[in-house]
Amino acid sequence: MxxxxxxxxxxxxxxxxxxxxxxxxxxxxxxxxxxxxxxxxxxxxxxxxxxxxxxxxxxxxxxxxxxxxxxxxxxxxxxxxxxxxxxxxxxxxxxxxxxxxxxxxxxxxxxxxxxxxxxxxxxxxxxxxxxxxxxxxxxxxxxxxxxxxxxxxxxxxxxxxxxxxxxxxxxxxxxxxxxxxxxxxxxxxxxxxxxxxxxxxxxxxxxxxxxxxxxxxxxxxxxxxxxxxxxxxxxxxxxxxxxxxxxxxxxxxxxxxxxxxxxxxxxxxxxxxxxxxxxxxxGGDCDDGLESSVVDALRSATVPPELSPTSLQTTPTTAVIPHRIPPCLLRPGGISIEMLRKIKGFEDCVVWSPKLPSANKNDTIAPVTPGMKYKHYSPNVPLVLLESHQDETLYSKQQYREAISIAISARISAFLEKTPTKIITSPATIVILRTLSQSDFALNLPRSLPPQVTILQKSLGDSTAKVAHELFAALRDCETLYLNCLLVFIEGVAEADEGLAVMNRLRKAAGETIFFHE
The missing domain is CATH 3.90.870.10 (DHBP synthase)
Structure with missing residues (x-):
């Protein structure tokens, strides 16, 4: 079973x-x-x-x-x-x-x-x-x-x-x-x-x-x-x-x-x-592991020029000249933005943000689909997201691995300083969820780490598709499978293919984010 x-x-x-x-x-x-x-x-x-x-x-x-x-x-x-x-x-x-x-x-x-x-x-x-x-x-x-x-x-x-x-x-x-x-x-x-x-x-x-x-x-x-x-x-x-x-x-x-x-x-x-x-x-485990992508193509209908992101009008402002607003990916999910842009008419599909223009000005305020407004996806343990600048490749550079190791060690030290050893139930766990990094981080653990606290590192997979499939189950395992989980760290991924949906979920789930830059 x-x-x-x-x-x-x-x-x-x-x-x-x-x-x-x-x-x-x-x-x-x-x-x-x-x-x-x-x-x-x-x-x-x-x-x-x-x-x-x-x-x-x-x-x-x-x-x-x-x-x-x-x-x-x-x-x-x-x-x-x-x-x-x-x-x-x-x-x-x-x-x-x-x-x-x-x-x-x-x-x-x-x-x-x-x-x-x-x-x-x-x-x-x-x-x-x-x-x-x-x-x-x-x-x-x-x-x-x-x-x-x-x-x-x-x-x-x-x-x-x-x-x-x-x-x-x-x-x-x-x-x-x-x-x-x-x-x-x-x-x-x-x-x-x-x-x-x-x-x-x-x-x-x-x-x-x-x-x-x-x-x-x-x-x-x-x-x-x-x-x-x-x-x-x-x-x-x-x-x-x-x-x-x-x-x-x-x-x-x-x-x-x-x-x-x-x-x-x-x-x-x-x-x-x-x-x-x-x-x-x-019916068994779900195949994809992340919710569906939500797309709005109706916003691509013609709109007045003042709502157009590419409008460069030389005519009087009273003249209504139609301009096309591109389709929009409101929530990334199982169908990536790259896949959408391969479809005729969706080549210029954009990813939603509150600043995007719309044929209906209220669309930037009222959510029209799930995931646009409220906090989501959060486990009942503190979650720290480790994120690099999206133009940089976090996982292939040794200096980033070293930076992550230092940051995790420092964050654990800070946590222990605020958490008296006597209130940590024995045994306890701190979990590090690795995404595309396939080897454990070399941590410089503080001497104050109580002997009853175990540091557990777990890989979610060697591709963004595998990470997407395992993400929610891994967050729930931190609540139930690992004994007295005190803190969870998770690596971010590049926002390509399924990575856009993964980062969308992680940014909403995390209570804290540590950024890394060159």
Whole structure:
């Protein structure tokens, strides 16, 4: 059994039995109050049990499967795919002659989870390729409110809506054409931006795009009152099958307590939301380890010249001359800025900052997607980020390794001076998380280091992709796996490829940053 996996529950409860477990443990609003510590019920499934077939709306004749989704689509250079080929449906038909007991069990588990989403206000924990999600019916204001309550999430922090097909994605937007046939940002009718080329390459996958919200379908609570909604078609077969069975879009942030590191294992979800979550689907560890990238191409519509970053007007200021604002990566994640810029119409895609101009001036103030406003990803132990100037290569220069060793040693000394030895529980640990540095730092440890304190150095991998995959789990391990963890140091990475998303998370998680310069 892999680390962090929760034992298999052999008997699958009925919906009535599941709801009975919540009886007497809800508040006046019908929300779990955290007193039933036997919850959530955890049911394990194998992602391999779920297959997909072309829907009646798809133009492709290809059979299903994971081969048609994220990795091949992400790495393909082909531009000829029809965006409607994204319309695959979960194949829930089981042949008793060919399907195994495991497959029948797994399909029954998802039918139960889909019932919870479709017929109750309780959210469900489930795996995606990025992190575990906490999902509820995106069309139900009460169900979505339960997500905010369970997480302790601020009401002005919007959610991402997850769908199982392109057809479902179009149903949540008041302007479905932006998800349609347009080949590039700004290529739609009348210069209107579309996501066609982007979706062909990166859906299903760790990509969320902003579209105009259909007010009849998606309540304002999902977007914190904003007119745009982020929508994603996940690649994980369990997530797609669950949403398809529920037959409704699913609003789903990460399934953790607000501000905590995102969960990449079912055990992370259980530990954070015990007593506040009814049902959790354990589909194993998440593949990517970081949340989806969020892209806004609608800001690339034409805007008045005073909002244009490249405007050099010689005409009277009263004349409105249209200028194109480029698409924007609002939150870096599984799809890197380098990958986005390979797509026609996204070559000039920029990374969001509060100073960027926008067709809507309020966009620089009100967050339109998760991760733009609040503190996130923080473990319950002090985290110190070791960061170099991004124009310098920290990991290949010996002087930086020496500087890091000196800085860590000095910071440990300062910590011990403020922490009386008698209050340090024996044993205790100080953790150093190395990223691209593959050998331990040579530390000059202070003589005042108590004998019960162990210095542990751990590598997160030899590539930014591996670091991204291991990051959140490593931060959580510092809380639970290592005895009485006092302090954590972590190396930064260069902001290329997955490194941009890694540094985005680390800067929000760290309580302290030590900078290094030549």
């Amino acid at each position: 892999q680390e962090g996996t929760i034992p298999l529950t052999a008997n699958i409860p009925t919906l009535e039995q599941l709801l009975a477990l919540a009886k007497g443990h809800t508040d006046a609003e019908g929300r779990l109050d955290g007193t039933q510590m036997s919850l959530p019920v955890v049911l394990r499934v194998s992602p391999d049990s779920f297959k997909f077939k072309p829907s009646a709306h798809s133009k492709t004749a290809s059979p299903d499967s994971k081969e048609s989704n994220d990795s091949n689509r992400r790495n393909s250079d082909a531009e000829s795919e029809d965006v409607n080929e994204l319309d695959f449906e979960y194949n829930h038909e089981l042949d008793p002659e060919t399907h195994t007991d495991q497959q029948r069990h797994d399909h029954a588990v998802l039918r139960l989870a889909a019932q919870v989403i479709a017929t109750t206000q309780f959210p469900v924990g489930f795996p995606t390729e990025t992190v575990y999600g906490l999902g509820a019916n995106a069309c139900s204001e009460a169900a979505v409110a339960n997500i905010f309550y369970a997480k302790g999430r601020p009401a002005d922090n919007p959610l991402i809506v997850h769908v199982s097909s392109l057809r479902m994605a179009r149903s949540v937007s008041s302007d479905a054409a932006v998800l349609g046939e347009g080949e590039s940002a700004g290529a739609g009718a009348g210069g209107r931006a579309t996501y066609g080329a982007l979706l062909k390459r990166h859906w299903p996958g760790p990509l969320s795009v902003l579209v105009p919200r259909c007010e009849r379908q998606i309540p304002a609570i999902v977007t914190a009152g904003h007119g745009l909604v982020a929508v994603r078609l996940p690649a994980h077969p369990v997530a797609r099958a669950l949403i398809g069975l529920a037959q409704t879009p699913v609003a789903a942030p990460s399934a953790n307590t607000s501000t905590r590191p995102s969960p990449t294992r079912a055990s992370h979800v259980r530990d954070d939301l015990r007593g506040r979550l009814l049902l959790l689907i354990d």
